[in-house]
Amino acid sequence: MKSMAWLVLTAIALGAHAGEEESTPCDNVDSDQQGYACAAYNKQTAERELKAAFDDLIQRIRDQYPDEGEKVEALTARFQAAETLWTQVRDADCKVETYAEKQGTKAFQAAWDTCVAQRSDDRSEYLQSIGQQ
Template sequence: MKTIFLALALFATGAHAAANPDATPCDGVDEDKQTIECSVYSRDSAEKLLKENFQNVLARVDVQFGANKVQAKEFTDKLTVAQEAWKKLRDADCAVEVFPAKPGTKEFNIGQNDCLARTSDERSEYLDSIAQSE
């Protein structure tokens, strides 16, 4: 019986998603009752944007420094080191933020995902502001 209900739920979810390709797992989620699926989606979306904004700033640096390849490489190297250091800080801060929740629990996973999403969004905004043409 549980299998039938699960199959119907999956079918209904898939049909809804097919009917609305812009739908996300966060659609209709009540603020007081967030789901793990929404937190995973938010984390993944934020990390994708972070990666895109990092690549965009690297492209802007190439354009801005143009002929001065040495300076462009130096800037890019510094930015890459800063990004790796930031990731370590983000991960450490998120570990503190979700403490003392037990790893693997729903509370831990949602808290971790939300922290990663929020801080990645903040970093994306920062990266988007670097090497902007005046």
């Protein structure tokens, strides 16, 4: 139950970045079930934002080198390779973080979702910083 308290607090903190005007599963988390739903929502949101940050980065590259197709393709390939490696590291880190939870349980899934959401949020910020002037 100690890990559930941590999970609920983390889920609430991660859910706080959602806009106040929209209702999310992270509003008023009072039970384990609501904590699980919030963790899943945060993971889904963070992964969507990560994809958008990656797509924006590729567009910044295209905009920065409009007449240099080979350079754009080379940089895009490097970023795609880096993203693949980063995903592997993220998953390995999350396997370490969720080790104490029994796989297949809701607590494990919520801990996994929370870990992926946190790592994805960090990666989104990093991708957004690349090429900014």
